[in-house]
Amino acid sequence: QSVLTQPPSVSGAPGQRVTISCTGSSSIIGAGYDVHWYQQLPGTAPKLLIYGNSNRPSGVPDRFSGSKSGTSASLAITGLQAEDEADYYCQSYDSSLSGYVFGTGTKVTVL
Amino acid sequence: DVQLVESGGGLVQPGGSLRLSCAASGFTFSGYEMNWVRQAPGEGLEWVSYIFSSGNTIYYADSVKGRFTISRDNAKNSLYLQMNSLRAEDTAVYYCAREAAGPPYYMDVWGKGTTVTVSS
Numbered sequence: 001q002s003v004l005t006q007p008p009s010v011s012g013a014p015g016q017r018v019t020i021s022c023t024g025s026s027s028i029i030g031a032g033y034d035v036h037w038y039q040q041l042p043g044t045a046p047k048l049l050i051y052g053n054s055n056r057p058s059g060v061p062d063r064f065s066g067s068k069s070g071t072s073a074s075l076a077i078t079g080l081q082a083e084d085e086a087d088y089y090c091q092s093y094d095s096s097l098s099g100y101v102f103g104t105g106t107k108v109t110v111l
Numbered sequence: 112d113v114q115l116v117e118s119g120g121g122l123v124q125p126g127g128s129l130r131l132s133c134a135a136s137g138f139t140f141s142g143y144e145m146n147w148v149r150q151a152p153g154e155g156l157e158w159v160s161y162i163f164s165s166g167n168t169i170y171y172a173d174s175v176k177g178r179f180t181i182s183r184d185n186a187k188n189s190l191y192l193q194m195n196s197l198r199a200e201d202t203a204v205y206y207c208a209r210e211a212a213g214p215p216y217y218m219d220v221w222g223k224g225t226t227v228t229v230s231s
Contacts, residue, residue: 033215033216034214034215034216034217036215036217038156038218040156044223045206045221045222045223045224046148046156046206046218046221047221048217048218048219048220048221051211051215051217051219052215052217057219087155089155089156091156091217091218093215093216097170097172097173098170099158099161099170099171099172100146100148100158100161100216100218101158102148102155102156102157102158103155104155105155105156
């Protein structure tokens with residue numbers, strides 16, 4: 001059972017801005033652990049999109065941005081493009097489990 | 112190129128066993144912590160297990176504790192997952208993932224996955 005909650009789906013027209021929330025407990029995000037984001041295109045493996053709450057790996061467009069506040073985090077996609085249609089997952093660390101936790105996942109649809 | 116390639120998946124009956132392998136290349140495998148992550152059909156990602164670079168620290172998700180064993184052979188640049196007492200709910204694509212060096216804790220390189228199906 002995931003302890004990081006995301007909306008099941010978000011959608012937007014090309015060029016629009018969409019945001020995905022990731023809500024966790026005080027023992028995870030609220031405890032100071034960083035949040036990371038992964039993009040999973042249809043039929044492929046997850047790919048690191050944002051690390052350390054707001055950092056982009058080399059090659060990730062600056063249309064993608066992340067933030068964290070309190071017990072939640074957000075991923076924003078500005079200038080939405082057709083190739084952004086994918087599943088997105090947040091991830092953090094749960095010290096009580098000594099392991100990683102993933103969000104429930106959000107499907108982004110480009111209208 | 113940095114690469115992870117999983118193998119060993121297949122169809123197995125409930126109660127059976129399977130051993131997954133992950134071959135690493137393009138980086139110093141012995142210097143990185145590694146993980147297994149799985150994804151059931153139509154479902155989200157689930158972390159399965161972690162192993163320290165030297166292999167002397169290991170963690171498991173509660174859902175697999177006591178049934179799965181993670182290990183590594185740094186001389187062979189390989190990661191393994193021994194899965195015993197398999198259940199239908201273990202059916203998933205299993206990904207091998209490299210943990211980025213140092214905190215914060217995230218996975219920066221993923222393999223393409225290998226499919227495990229538990230069914231009679």
